[in-house]
Amino acid sequence: MNLDFPKLLDAAFNKRSPLFETTEAFRIVNGAPDGFPGMTLDKFGDRYQIQFFGDELLREKHAIADAIAQKFSPVCLVVKERLSRSGKSLENPPMEVVVGRPEDSIGVVREGSAKFHIDLLDTVNPGLFLDMRAIRLEMGSRAAGRRMLNLFSYTCAFSVHGRLGGAEISTNADISAKILDKGRENYALNGLEPKQGEFFRGNAVEYVHWAQKKGFKFDAIVLDPPSFARFKGKNFNVREHLMPLVADCATLLNKGGLFMVSSNYSEFNLSAFSRNALASVASVHPSAKTLWSKSQDIDFVGSGHTKDSCLVATLIEV
Structure with a gap:
């Protein structure tokens, strides 16, 4: 699959510009409509998580992670594979820290006037x-x-x-x-x-x-x-x-x-x-x-x- 990941990330990120003043936590990529079939990318402040719900882009995992690292300079980037080899959804998916250290997965994000603790390695859901x-x-x-x-x-x-x-x-x-x-x-x-x-x-x-x-x-x-x-x-x-x-x-x-x-x-x-x-x-x-x-x-x-x-x-x- 020959995709220009940096260009696709730029386009997806710019679509979310109305949220920039409201929150530090939002979804940057929501699968195929953003050019990344079977994949999502969520931003939690300066921490990011990739989730693969299908195998369309799994082979490109490291190329995508490199593009994300180049654009956003994350403190931590975690990859979660939400689909088993047999195609079943996983509630306890394999998790891999591809940027930063495991202890960097913990942070705080602002949403409106509120702040919330998040942890990208705490099960599927980081807390928000x-x-x-x-x-x-x-x-x-x-x-x-x-x-x-x-x-x-x-x-x-x-x-x-x-x-x-x-x-x-x-x-x-x-x-x-x-x-x-x-x-x-x-x-x-x-x-x-x-x-x-x-x-x-x-x-x-x-x-x-x-x-x-x-x-x-x-x-x-x-x-x-x-x-x-x-x-x-x-x-x-x-x-x-x-x-x-x-x-x-x-x-x-x-x-x-x-x-x-x-x-x-x-x-x-x-x-x-x-x-x-x-x-x-x-x-x-x-x-x-x-x-x-x-x-x-x-x-x-x-x-x-x-x-x-x-x-x-x-x-x-x-």
Whole structure:
């Protein structure tokens, strides 16, 4: 394959110029639409990661890495091969540090007024999902005075933006103690003092049912679940279980509350997803209305055309 990698990188990087003032973390290359089939390149400050979701460019790995090193002078560049030799997706992919040292994979990035810890060698995800950036920023801008609930919270990025935006409290629910510890570190990085009850280690679905019994109410809910999860022998399958959970969550919303629901499940259609989410919320709040439905941000060129680049998200007001 005879490709001019430096020229392609220049073109891809320039497409993202509207993001330069907003964030230090964004996707520079999103596969074939940027001229790199089967490959993505993500920027986290002065740290970068290449992910190969196919074998189209694997043979060019070092040539591509050299072009990236020449253009961006990264402190660290990590390569992750997300596809096995048999073609199956890998959740624990081989990782190779091709620029820098393993300890250089750890850093801090700015997104809007917030800062986040990242680690390129900490599993597949460095600690910040780039395709949710615009939604995080918007939820933060709408947070003032609200009580927020962040389900499947991961490293609590939504809550950091919410608290910085003036949220009264933002409760984070996640099954992983390690991940919640990273959320606490992100709070500390941003000068935020955790409030009582803001970190709940456990099944997000169980938290919702517990909150129903306790009579808890919120003014904003973020529901961004994985496509599949297992906890204490119970399975969560987004295709089967998401919309019933949306209806349960709706019972926790105060009048005037906001509900953001999203998924990266590749078989969801945005318009149908938005209709179903609104119907589930309207079963509890008949006057609920959709404020917007959207997919990935501008750095995810060609979003929705491959399984590794897809998002459906909707914001509902009750």
